[in-house]
Amino acid sequence: MTPLCQKTPWYRQAAEVIPKHLILKSIGTTVFISLFFVAYFHVLRYPASPPTVMPVIWLDRLISFEPLALPVYLSLWLYVALLPAFFATRPELYRYGLAMTLMCVFGLSVFYFWPTAAPAPDIDWTQYPAIDFLKSIDASGNALPSLHVATAFFSGVWFHHLLRRFEGPLWIHVFNWAWCIAITYSTLAVRQHVAVDVGAGLVLGGLTAWLSLRYRVAAGVPCEPGRPA
Numbered sequence: 001m002t003p004l005c006q007k008t009p010w011y012r013q014a015a016e017v018i019p020k021h022l023i024l025k026s027i028g029t030t031v032f033i034s035l036f037f038v039a040y041f042h043v044l045r046y047p048a049s050p051p052t053v054m055p056v057i058w059l060d061r062l063i064s065f066e067p068l069a070l071p072v073y074l075s076l077w078l079y080v081a082l083l084p085a086f087f088a089t090r091p092e093l094y095r096y097g098l099a100m101t102l103m104c105v106f107g108l109s110v111f112y113f114w115p116t117a118a119p120a121p122d123i124d125w126t127q128y129p130a131i132d133f134l135k136s137i138d139a140s141g142n143a144l145p146s147l148h149v150a151t152a153f154f155s156g157v158w159f160h161h162l163l164r165r166f167e168g169p170l171w172i173h174v175f176n177w178a179w180c181i182a183i184t185y186s187t188l189a190v191r192q193h194v195a196v197d198v199g200a201g202l203v204l205g206g207l208t209a210w211l212s213l214r215y216r217v218a219a220g221v222p223c224e225p226g227r228p229a
């Protein structure tokens with residue numbers, strides 16, 4: 001190993017941590033996403049009371065309906081599933097997993113005790129079969145906060161944290177945030193959420209990420225930037 005981690009290219013540092021705890025990462029991610037969907041759809045079908053319809057504001061009118069944004073919307077699950085691969089140690093992986101779990105539990109609790117729904121837009125969904133299928137599975141409930149946006153922003157902040165550790169170049173940081181922003185935009189563009197849902201999701205995801213990263217855990221990667229290996 002080289003004396004300083006700056007001499008190890010960022011992509012090699014990232015590649016070295018992917019095989020670590022691979023089984024735990026793979027099984028943990030699969031189990032977490034599966035349990036989340038079970039809880040999400042249960043709350044969607046059995047809320048504590050009738051949902052409150054969220055208001056439409058100027059930002060919703062500014063962003064037009066765009067069916068081509070659907071693949072970006074669905075790419076959240078790839079974005080979220082990729083992140084755990086870049087953790088090097090169990091403590092940091094557990095910290096990330098606990099923070100993500102608490103964030104989702106909080107969001108699901110809000111959905112249950114204060115059900116909300118996105119307003120129905122004046123769109124003939126039969127003209128857009130792929131989005132019509134999404135609407136048939138994931139109804140307009142569970143609106144505020146948008147957990148789609150919250151998990152995207154939470155993951156974006158954690159990706160930024162890890163990329164800084166690897167001393168990733170500017171372009172990979174730009175790519176990370178562009179993907180995160182595109183997912184956020186897509187929730188409005190496919191009319192799955194309105195702007196107030198997105199705003200609440202950004203607050204929830206950002207606050208959870210900040211709290212989970214406030215006290216850093218030793219990463220177990222080759223070394224922190226500028227420190228001896």
